[in-house]
Structures are given as structure tokens and as C-alpha cells.
Amino acid sequence: MEIKELVLEIAQKAREASQALPLIDSTRKNKALRAMAAALEKKGPAILRENRKDLQQAAAAGQPRAFLDRLQLTEKTLAEMAGGLREVALLPDPVGEVTGLWLRPNGLQVGRMRIPLGVIGFIYESRPNVTVDAAGLCLKSGNAVILKGGSEAIHSNRALARLLQEVLIREEIHPGAIQVIPTTDREATAELLQLEELIDLIIPRGGEGLIRAVTAQSRIPVLKHYKGVCHIYVDEGADPVLAEEVCFNAKVQRPGVCNAMETLLVHRRAAKKFLPAMVARFREAGVEIRGCQETMKIVGRGTGLRPAEEADWYEEYLDLILAVRVVPDMTAAIRHINRYGSQHTEAIITRDYDRAREFLKTVNSSVVLVNASTRFNDGQQLGLGAEIGISTSKLHAFGPMGLNELTTTKFIVFGQGQVRS
């Protein structure tokens, strides 16, 4: 079959499934999710066998260690995937939830009811566990999903798709609910992105290159974030111990993720006391510092600092590198964030009531924190349950997206014969 026909057939099947899925009650969806978890545990060895084919290909192609790490499935990651599905089964079902019901003067009772979006196209790279995570969240929220993973994980993804499909059929759920595009052809993605009549939303997950390419091609709305240039601003009078712990956590605990701090902004009157100890601690942990002129002066040359260049303020290092800038006040910090930031995650460390409120009000990033680590920008951590991604576009969802963000609301109206005059 030609790629074009193949993708169209998959999308039509997904659309069909999306008409049946909103009517399946939670009990049945949860049973299917738990059956998928059990199948993952039972058929683990077969999945790992297919994953090894991907690993061998990647190794033969000379891919670096980090790439292989992301690609590799183990008994532990399989157990985590199964655990994730069981967690999603425990989350409340968003479909059918009525968010508010109000009475109009004419006696009409008006409310909003959550319904699934329909068909979601999920385009991602490397990590095959995303296949299972995304499938679980879409099923629970009543959406059909079309998964297009990277060519590097094709064997793993096909094996996982087969397993999920078997469970769907056994549980008598439309098999169009979860489908993997079983080809590595790039044309398949291009084709998928044209089917605006059949697919309601595209979620890309991967590097900035992938996301930009998807956005440029897509005729379907895309929920995305390009990058996370996250800032912490340490205010005048901030608790230095608290500031140090939060900044250290935000940079070092997991530097390769989008909610890690990339630039530290320090109030001039806090800098002399705070920066030398903070930088020393970062240096000990292997963090390379790129400082502004004032930082260099305060911490002192010969401490291994590099001067920051203009380009550093834009940089998402995703590594043990940190840009540091001394600012005259909070206004300057916010100006810096507006200019160089990516509207992802920003934090202030302060003891000042007014500035805490002002920062929360003025900074329009998807998550804005007072006295807490930027690493908390995560659906699980913020209490949404599992997340399907983070959006830094403001439309539909801004910030981490959980089950609710995979739904929309329709208006429901209870009347007793009301007409309009």
C-alpha cells in the first residue's frame, strides 16, 4: 500500500474510534488500562527482544551513549510503563465532568460538560515509553491517538503497538483507539499533518528541530513548546540558604530537562553575599558558569568562570552550564526574562510580600513560582496527574497538560420549553 493511503486509512479508523470512545464508561477504560499494564509485564521479554534490534541498529550507526540510553527499554522501564498505566487508571475520568451549572433568569440551567477532543496525532522521538504513556492518557480521556515515533525506535514501537492492540480487541474497544504508524518513512508524517478533517490536534515531543518542522508543515493545530530557558531571580533580602538550595536543585538535580534553570538573575544588593558561595557550590558539582561582567568581578577571576556573551542569555543548555547575571532590581530581572525567556518557567526567591505578588502578576510564563524550584513545572508535581507534555503556546493549554487538557467543554442546557423573545 502507498504511504498516503496507509496514513489516510489509519486516520479514518481513528476518526471512527473517536465516535465510539466518548461513550465508553470509566470502568471499562480502566479495566483496559490495567490489562495493558499486565500485558506489558507478561510479554516483557518479547518487547525487549524487539528493542534490542533498535539498539543494535543505533549502535551500528554510531549513535552516542545518551541516544542509546533514551532508546533502551529494560525490565525496570517496562515496570515503570505498567505502573504509569495503573496510575492513569486511578485518575478521575474527565469525560462527562460538568464544570459549573448555573441558573439563568428565565429558568434555563446552563453548564459545561467535558468531552474528548477527538483524534490526537502524537509525533515523538527516541523514547519508546512515550508510546505507552501517550496511549494511556489518550484512552482515558476518550481520544483516539495516532502515534508516530522516530525511525530509530520502530521495532520497539511496533511491538508495543501490537501488544496494546491485542488488549483493545480483547476488551472490545474499537482498535482505532490506539494506532502506531508502522513505517519509518518521513512522508508518513508529512501526510498525517495534512489531514485536518480527520485529526483534531497534533502534539509533537522531542527536540526543537522536530517541533519546528512539525509546526511549519501542519494544517492541524499544534500544541508545543520549543524550549525552556528558565530563570530564577534572587531578590534583595532573600533567605540565602533557601535561595542556594532552590537554585542548586533547579540547575543540578536533572540538568537535561526543559524545566531546569538556565539563567540565574541576582539583585545587585544580594549578589556580594550570595554569589561567591553559590558559584563555589555549582563549581564543585561540575557546573560551568558564564557570568556577566559584574558576576566576574564579584566572584573573581581565576575561579574558572567564563564571561557570558549575548548569545548565552538565549541559550537552553540542557547541561551543567549556567548563565549568571547581576541586575539592579526586579524590574530589570523581569525585562531580562521578557526579552530572552521562552515563557516556560520562572521563579523568584524573595521574602518581600509586594515583590512576590508583583512577580506572579507580571511574569507571563506557563508556570511562575515563588520560593520553589523551576523543576516543579510538571503535571505530576503540580497535581494534574500524569502529563502528556508542556505547552508554551497560550491557546487551549498553557503549561503542563494532563487529562483535562486533552478535553474541551460543550455547553449543556436544561430547559422546560424556554424560547427566545
Place this chain on the structure above:
Amino acid sequence: MEIKELVLEIAQKAREASQALPLIDSTRKNKALRAMAAALEKKGPAILRENRKDLQQAAAAGQPRAFLDRLQLTEKTLAEMAGGLREVALLPDPVGEVTGLWLRPNGLQVGRMRIPLGVIGFIYESRPNVTVDAAGLCLKSGNAVILKGGSEAIHSNRALARLLQEVLIREEIHPGAIQVIPTTDREATAELLQLEELIDLIIPRGGEGLIRAVTAQSRIPVLKHYKGVCHIYVDEGADPVLAEEVCFNAKVQRPGVCNAMETLLVHRRAAKKFLPAMVARFREAGVEIRGCQETMKIVGRGTGLRPAEEADWYEEYLDLILAVRVVPDMTAAIRHINRYGSQHTEAIITRDYDRAREFLKTVNSSVVLVNASTRFNDGQQLGLGAEIGISTSKLHAFGPMGLNELTTTKFIVFGQGQVRS
């Protein structure tokens, strides 16, 4: 200046304004809205003079009566526009509203705060009052707006823009907050739709042709509805008097709008009693009926009915024409709605508890009603306050869009030194 530069300059100015607008408190915004209302009343004659130029041009071009009606401003419409602005001033300000604040196990307090979307591009036809309505709603919700009206209303729109601009300057609000593109050149719209870095959302309002053209060209997300093929399903056992009143209202009260009924579906066991009287009443009111075979048989030939063709089920007449179909049961009615409908507005008339619930649950249109007229799909009627349009796309907003739908939410987090482990 070239069109391209002109549009870019307007968009950049709007972006600038959008950074200042979220920080303006309600009191100042409301004062500006009331000042605009007062200016409309005071400068009415000058506006009407400009409007007459548009009317003369349109008349000279041989435009039909209905076109001239939509275009014409009168003292009454000016007063309505002023009244609309004062109403928007009275609505609660969505910006800064915190919708929920919850506590995490680690003591973090997490909430969502409404913020403006940013810059909104508003593209519309004919009615110059839209200029003022849209400007008021965008200002109140903290968004900058770029207005592009049709060439037929250019004199009116320019005059209204001048008036609004004067008030902005007097009230010390960034003049980029409300701008009208002062040219009739189609290139301006094409140019506007490319500026995805400066504009956050496009809302087109007008005929299906305009909306399809905007959607096809735009690189910016578009909130739209193409058409409203709205249905009422009269169930077996429905109260015949209530059914007749609601159906009559939905078709006849204002047939030219998107939430008017276009197709009436009647349960076979209700049809014999209900249809003859209903059709007679419609015929009396000048409604042309296009009936299915069964309808024709029940009502009888010689009553001026025309047999419906397949194309009638898809039709948005926007006129005193109604398609009527007899269906074997509710499932068949829902199947008809899914196949021919536009996900706009659907109602059921019933006395049956289970079917009322089933219809509300199963039909995924933007507004679904039980025992009430489809004409209630309207922001004002449903209690959202003034509306900026109706969306039949599911992303971001589905159904009537009020002030809240012109905002998004960011997460706010109050901590006391929490870090992630």
C-alpha cells in the same frame, strides 16, 4: 508606505501594547470603556456622515437592500454600541482571576491565574458595529486588537477607529491596544495572517467564504465556525404544545442567524400527531418546508411542501426554509446529526428522563439543549456576558466566546523553599 510595512508596524505596536495591557487595572479599563461610550454619543453625527459615504458607494455598486441594512449605522445603533461598551465595563474582569488554588503534599500551593492571550486579529465583514464590540471585549480582557473590516465599511471603520484612539490617548492607555487597518487592500489581510510571532489568535467573523479563506491562509491559530446546521429532535411522547412553541421559535424568530433551526427531526410515533399542525403553522408564517418521503405522506400533497433532496440535509438556509425528516428513533436522529450537522447547536424535545440524559451525553455539538430553543446559543443568553463569536472548533473554546475565552491561564506556585528530589 507599502502595505507590508504598514501591517508589520501595526502588529509591532499591538505587541508592545499587549505587554502593557495586562497590568492596567479594571478601574482604568472600565473608565476608558465608558469614555468611549460617551464619545460615541457625542460624536454620533460625524460617524454617521462617514457611514453615509460607505452607504452611497454600496448603493452605487448596486448592493442589495440586506447588504445596505447591515452596513447602515443609525442613532439607534450608535446608542446600542455605547450601551454594549457600558455593559462590558460592568462585567467582571477576567484578568488576574485565580481559578482554583490547591495544596500539594509537600506544602506547595498551586493555582491557575487568568492572563490575556496577547494580540488578537479580528477580521470581519459589513457591520461596522463589530469594530466597537470587538474593541471593547479585547480591551476589557487585556488583549491588544487589530481590526480588519471589509472594504465596504472603510469610512465608518476609520471614523470609529479615530474616535477609539482619541479616548485611548486621553486615558493614557497604549494606543496600540485598538487599531484598525486603514486600507481596503486585500494584501493587508494576507500579510496580517503571516505574522505568527506578533499575533496570537485570529477571529474571523462573516460568511463561510471569508472564514475558509482566512483559515486556508493563516499561520496563526484561528477560532471560527463555518456554519450552523442546527437540529431539533422531537421525541416520542414529547409535549406537543411545548415542542411546537420551541420549534417555531427556533425557526421563525430570527431565521438569518447561525443558531436558527435548519432541520427538524421527528420520531415516527410522534409524527402523525405533531407534524400536520406544526407544518400548517410554519406555512402560515411563510416557512417553506422540504420534507422527507414520510413527511410528505403524513402532511399530504397539495399543502405546498417540496420533497427534500440529499443536499437539503447539509443546508444552512439562513432563511424561512426548513428541512423535515421523520426518523425511527433517537439513535437514528443522532446518526443524522453526526452525518449532516456542523457541531453547532442541537436540541431534543422530550419528557423521557433517560433519553434526555443520553442525548446530552452523546451529541457533541458546542451547545446541546433539552426542551429549549436553539436560539439560546449566544454568550449573553447563556450567561457569559457579551460574546465575541461562536467557535465550532474544539480547541481552546467551543461554543460562544465571552471574556474568559479571550484569556488563557498560567500556573502560579507559592512555596517556602521546596525542591524536587
